Amino acid sequence: MSVARLPEPPRGAPIVVVIGTLDTKGREIRYLGARILEAGMRPLVVDSGILGEPQAIVADVTREDVARAAGSTLDAVRATGTRGAAAEAMAVGLRAVVARLHREGRCHGAVSLGGAEGAVMAAHAMQALPIGVPKLIVTPVAAGRRPFGPFVGLRDIAVMHSVIDIGGLNPISRAIFDAAAGAITGMVRARHAAPICWTGERQVALTMLGNTTAAVMRLEERLRADGYTPVIFHANGVGGRCMEQLVADGAFVAVIDFTTDELTDELVGGYHAAGADRLEAAGHAGLPQVVVPGCVDFFVAGPMDTLPPGWRSRPTYYHNPVLTLVRATREEMVQVARRMAEKLNMARGPVAVAVPRRGLSIPNHPGGVFWDPEADRAFTQTLRERLKPAIVLAEVDAHINDAMFTDVVFELFHRVTAGVTAGGAPVAGGS
Numbered sequence: 001m002s003v004a005r006l007p008e009p010p011r012g013a014p015i016v017v018v019i020g021t022l023d024t025k026g027r028e029i030r031y032l033g034a035r036i037l038e039a040g041m042r043p044l045v046v047d048s049g050i051l052g053e054p055q056a057i058v059a060d061v062t063r064e065d066v067a068r069a070a071g072s073t074l075d076a077v078r079a080t081g082t083r084g085a086a087a088e089a090m091a092v093g094l095r096a097v098v099a100r101l102h103r104e105g106r107c108h109g110a111v112s113l114g115g116a117e118g119a120v121m122a123a124h125a126m127q128a129l130p131i132g133v134p135k136l137i138v139t140p141v142a143a144g145r146r147p148f149g150p151f152v153g154l155r156d157i158a159v160m161h162s163v164i165d166i167g168g169l170n171p172i173s174r175a176i177f178d179a180a181a182g183a184i185t186g187m188v189r190a191r192h193a194a195p196i197c198w199t200g201e202r203q204v205a206l207t208m209l210g211n212t213t214a215a216v217m218r219l220e221e222r223l224r225a226d227g228y229t230p231v232i233f234h235a236n237g238v239g240g241r242c243m244e245q246l247v248a249d250g251a252f253v254a255v256i257d258f259t260t261d262e263l264t265d266e267l268v269g270g271y272h273a274a275g276a277d278r279l280e281a282a283g284h285a286g287l288p289q290v291v292v293p294g295c296v297d298f299f300v301a302g303p304m305d306t307l308p309p310g311w312r313s314r315p316t317y318y319h320n321p322v323l324t325l326v327r328a329t330r331e332e333m334v335q336v337a338r339r340m341a342e343k344l345n346m347a348r349g350p351v352a353v354a355v356p357r358r359g360l361s362i363p364n365h366p367g368g369v370f371w372d373p374e375a376d377r378a379f380t381q382t383l384r385e386r387l388k389p390a391i392v393l394a395e396v397d398a399h400i401n402d403a404m405f406t407d408v409v410f411e412l413f414h415r416v417t418a419g420v421t422a423g424g425a426p427v428a429g430g431s
Helices: 024-039 064-067 072-078 085-103 116-126 171-193 210-225 237-249 262-268 281-285 330-345 374-387 403-416
Strands: 015-020 040-047 109-113 133-140 158-161 205-209 229-234 254-261 290-292 298-301 318-319 323-327 351-356 390-397
Touching: 015 085, 015 171, 024 040, 024 109, 024 171, 024 323, 040 064, 064 072, 064 085, 064 109, 064 290, 072 085, 085 116, 109 116, 109 171, 109 374, 116 133, 133 171, 133 330, 171 318, 205 210, 205 330, 210 229, 210 254, 210 290, 210 403, 229 237, 237 281, 262 298, 262 330, 290 330, 298 390, 330 351, 351 374, 351 403, 374 390, 390 403
Parallel strands: 015 040, 015 109, 109 133, 133 158, 205 229, 205 254, 254 290, 290 351, 351 390
Antiparallel strands: 298 323, 318 323
16 A cells, blocks of 8 residues: 555544554554544544654554654664663653644544554553543453553543454454544544533532432532532542643632542552642642541452452451452541641642541441441541641531531531631531
């Protein structure tokens, strides 16, 4: 197949950035680009290849351009010594290229075809695009027992299984590529029809798990009634990190961090660990925040029969066939309280903390499998001792999902958003 450019699309057509290694995936990228063009959009081809020569299609952004964007040259990238090191260098350049194209208004969506290295490089680039910009990775590694964090990161990236390798055009690959072209152009068209706009929205971030859904849903309803737009994050390790990133991006006017279990998982190495900087972005940004130790009494592990012996001997709660909740010890609760206090004490904006005395999660109630009032009291006592005086600490004689507790949290929200500190009026139900 000869090397050629695709025909020009209509003037003003939306632009879809198409990423691939043209030395090994040139025919496939050309086919995908043609399908995008048929949908009335312009494919802008970026070559992320390293070794061979481009095949079948001329790149709009060459591999030499990508290497320069990484502060290097293609010869230097090729001389790095290993395939992984070369891919890592090109990924840096690819990210810079895609970010620049978006700034210039020349990226309304992005799609890639690739194997392991190609998919990882494209994912690194797509993670530089804002939420709402359509992103699609088509790869044979989108299946099996694989972590998807490297592909998705903290962005809304769709990953599509190619079923067969990206190596040739045949009835199966054409069907996959046709679907991919339809997906990315459909997403771009929908994005143009309903773009994301934060201007004028009073968005409030909240965190939630199934264990706190009842309470957060009540808060959501009350926030909407007050003219706020609640945005709820699943506090599963990735969700907390996504919230922190969007807080840093300026998406919110306040935070109700109702479910802070990710601190416990970070401490012990549970599935919901969200990184050492969890619970810091709102403080750095000076946003008003209400913090609740929702679900800090447990961490999340795998199926019961895979737990290490030391965890298996603790109180556990069957959450579903693949996840087991494991009770945190008194000592772990104290450490989490210390970390929470340390992070909140650094906050530049107003902070309030609400603690329910009758349980921090569904299995944590009088008679429940996680009921350990001594451990929970140690947590609260540590907070009381370590939080600075300017931070409101409301201890409420209620369970975390009780309406009374939700009322206190909502009152605290009004206090911090009004700039009221610990010198204000006492909180109803607190002490």
